[in-house]
Every structure is written in C-alpha cells, then in structure tokens.
Amino acid sequence: MSGRKKILFVASHREGRAPGQRFRFEQYFSFLKANGFDCELSYIISADDDKILYQPGNYIAKFGIHRRAVQTRKNNVAHAYDYDIIFIFREALLTKSIRFEKLFAKSKAKLVFDFDDAIWHLDISDANRMFSWLKNPGKTGDIISLCDLAFAGNQYLADYASKFNRNVVIVPTTIDTTEYRRMDVPRDSGKIVIGWSGSLTTIKHFEHALPFLRKIKAKYGDRIVIKVIGDASYRNDELNITGIAWKRDDEIKELSSFDIGIMPLPDDEWAKGKCGLKGLQYMALGIPTIMSPVGVNTEIISHMQNGCLASADSEWEECLIRLIESKELRDQLGQAGAATVEERYSVNAWQSQYLKHFQQLLK
Numbered sequence: 297m298s299g300r301k302k303i304l305f306v307a308s309h310r311e312g313r314a315p316g317q318r319f320r321f322e323q324y325f326s327f328l329k330a331n332g333f334d335c336e337l338s339y340i341i342s343a344d345d346d347k348i349l350y351q352p353g354n355y356i357a358k359f360g361i362h363r364r365a366v367q368t369r370k371n372n373v374a375h376a377y378d379y380d381i382i383f384i385f386r387e388a389l390l391t392k393s394i395r396f397e398k399l400f401a402k403s404k405a406k407l408v409f410d411f412d413d414a415i416w417h418l419d420i421s422d423a424n425r426m427f428s429w430l431k432n433p434g435k436t437g438d439i440i441s442l443c444d445l446a447f448a449g450n451q452y453l454a455d456y457a458s459k460f461n462r463n464v465v466i467v468p469t470t471i472d473t474t475e476y477r478r479m480d481v482p483r484d485s486g487k488i489v490i491g492w493s494g495s496l497t498t499i500k501h502f503e504h505a506l507p508f509l510r511k512i513k514a515k516y517g518d519r520i521v522i523k524v525i526g527d528a529s530y531r532n533d534e535l536n537i538t539g540i541a542w543k544r545d546d547e548i549k550e551l552s553s554f555d556i557g558i559m560p561l562p563d564d565e566w567a568k569g570k571c572g573l574k575g576l577q578y579m580a581l582g583i584p585t586i587m588s589p590v591g592v593n594t595e596i597i598s599h600m601q602n603g604c605l606a607s608a609d610s611e612w613e614e615c616l617i618r619l620i621e622s623k624e625l626r627d628q629l630g631q632a633g634a635a636t637v638e639e640r641y642s643v644n645a646w647q648s649q650y651l652k653h654f655q656q657l658l659k
Contacts, residue, residue, distance in 0.1 A: 392432030414569025491554030579633030
C-alpha cells in the first residue's frame with residue numbers, strides 16, 4: 297500500500313458529541329493519520345439540531361433536519377470515489393432507508409460497518425415514538441451484507457453480523473487512558489458518592505437501581521450522595537438527586553467525584569448488545585465499579601477481583617455496603633479495574649490491531 301489513503305466516516309453526530317463515536321473510532325483519528333490515513337467525518341445532526349431532535353413535538357423542524365441529512369448524504373455519494381474506505385457507524389440516515397449505503401457500495405471504496413448496540417432491535421426515545429414507523433431495525437443486516445468488513449463491539453453483536461457477512465471482527469469499545477486520568481476534585485469529607493453516567497435515552501437503565509438505592513439511602517442517610525450525569529431534567533426528591541447535564545469538557549472532572557460507579561442493566565436482548573462503556577469509563581479512572589452481569593460485562597469484570605457483578609437487588613446492596621464500609625476495598629478494586637482497562641480495553645492496547653484491519657482491507 298503506497299501513498300496516503302482517505303477514509304470517510306459516516307455517522308450521525310459531530311466530533312466529540314456522541315460516546316459511541318468517540319470511543320469506537322474518533323479517538324483513533326490521530327493514530328490513523330500518523331500511519332498514512334486521512335480521516336474525514338460526515339455527520340447529519342448539528343448542535344442546533346440536538347436541541348430539537350430529542351425533545352417532543354416540533355415536527356416541521358425535525359423534517360428539516362431529515363431534509364438536510366439527505367442532502368449531506370447526496371454530497372457524500374457524489375464524492376465517494378475520492379475515498380479508499382467508507383466507514384459507516386450504525387447507519388447513514390436515521391430512517392429505514394439504506395439507499396445511501398447501497399450507493400456507497402457501488403463506488404470503488406471499501407465499506408466498513410461498525411456497531412456497538414443491538415440496533416436490529418427497535419429502541420426509540422419517547423420524544424420520537426410517533427416516528428417509529430419510519431424505522432426499520434432489520435435494515436442493520438442488509439447494511440452489513442453490503443460491506444467488506446464489519447466491526448462488532450462484542451461477541452453477541454459479532455454473532456448477529458456473521459449471519460450477513462463472513463468478514464466480521466470483534467473490536468471492543470476502548471478508552472484513551474492517556475486522556476482518562478482521575479482528577480483531584482473537591483469532596484465532602486466522610487461522604488460517599490455513588491455515581492451513574494449516561495444519556496437522555498439510557499436514564500431508564502439507571503432507574504433499575506432505585507429499589508436498592510432506596511435501601512442504601514435509608515441505611516446511610518446523608519453519608520451517601522447519589523449523582524446522575526447525562527439528564528439535567530432528572531429529579532428524584534426521595535433520594536435527593538438532581539441530574540447534571542453531560543458536558544464534554546467536564547466529563548472527567550464529574551466522573552472523578554465518584555467513589556463508586558454503577559452500571560445497572562435489564563437482562564434483555566438490547567442490553568446484551570451493550571459494550572460496557574459506562575463501566576469502562578469508571579474503571580479507567582480507578583473508580584470501583586458494579587455492573588449487571590449482562591452481555592460483555594461478565595468478560596470485563598471478574599467478581600471481587602477488579603470490580604463487582606450484581607444481579608438481584610440484594611446483591612447490589614451487598615456490594616454497595618462492602619464498598620461503602622471499606623476504603624481499602626474501594627482502592628483495591630479501583631486499581632485492579634484501571635489495570636484491566638489499560639491491558640485489554642485501551643486505545644494503547646488496540647490501536648495497532650485497529651490500523652491493521654484497514655491496511656489488510658486495502659491489500
């Protein structure tokens with residue numbers, strides 16, 4: 297392979313906005329550039345669109361977002377021959393259409409598909425439920441079948457992708473541990489912060505924690521602070537929770553205030569496709585982490601060695617009590633969790649392999 301090569305990354309959001317994009321491919325841009333690949337991101341949801349798309353109503357404005365998205369993808373197709381690889385993260389459009397993926401497949405570019413959720417199952421926000429008829433989760437398999445290579449975030453996703461494509465590799469969601477360094481932040485002496493980080497669409501997963509968090513709060517009272525990042529509108533007066541908006545610039549500082557990080561999940565088909573990002577973020581910062589034993593979480597965590605796995609509410613209570621009562625245990629599991637991320641789920645551990653997949657595709 298001689299000369300510089302060009303990759304067009306096709307995704308929904310601008311750079312630095314969406315966790316899936318950031319931790320799946322954006323953080324590899326500089327490494328790819330240093331090794332002969334120029335990377336360009338084409339997105340369809342602007343910062344202004346964000347304020348509209350995930351709120352109820354405003355249907356005319358939402359139609360305008362879709363119209364602009366279609367024009368962006370038409371422009372991508374018009375210039376598809378400028379690229380050696382077109383990398384599709386999840387889908388080209390947010391609707392059921394795979395028109396543009398089919399057009400990309402007709403170009404000389406090699407097509408790569410990447411996904412980190414069980415997106416062949418319908419999961420739509422309440423704000424846009426009336427648009428569910430525009431969705432076709434089954435299109436995921438059709439897109440995979442058009443591609444030359446598929447990146448799957450875990451084995452569950454890889455098993456699905458393998459039904460449609462013989463060239464499927466597992467690339468886990470990874471953390472840039474050169475950036476993810478725990479910060480010294482002001483804290484209330486003697487108080488333990490139990491934290492959760494997510495988004496507007498995943499706050500429902502946090503609510504699986506409410507039954508056992510009520511019991512923990514009843515036991516420890518004001519010694520416990522429960523922090524929720526990702527939905528500024530979230531309130532729970534009983535547990536004295538006021539949600540905090542996610543901000544890219546404040547992410548590491550806010551997470552660094554956690555003494556314990558939690559990642560509760562339902563045991564359903566959608567959750568089985570999750571790639572453990574929340575837990576990996578906590579672990580990378582040395583925060584002792586408790587996760588539901590769903591999907592890839594059981595590969596990331598070895599119970600009471602580098603974190604905790606908890607299913608029933610009683611198991612969550614037991615893990616939380618042990619961590620609240622023992623700073624030594626918090627430090628031990630936090631350090632072991634950080635080591636796990638560095639060895640198995642970091643950009644440092646995966647960047648050479650990531651690069652190799654692109655190089656082999658163009659041979």
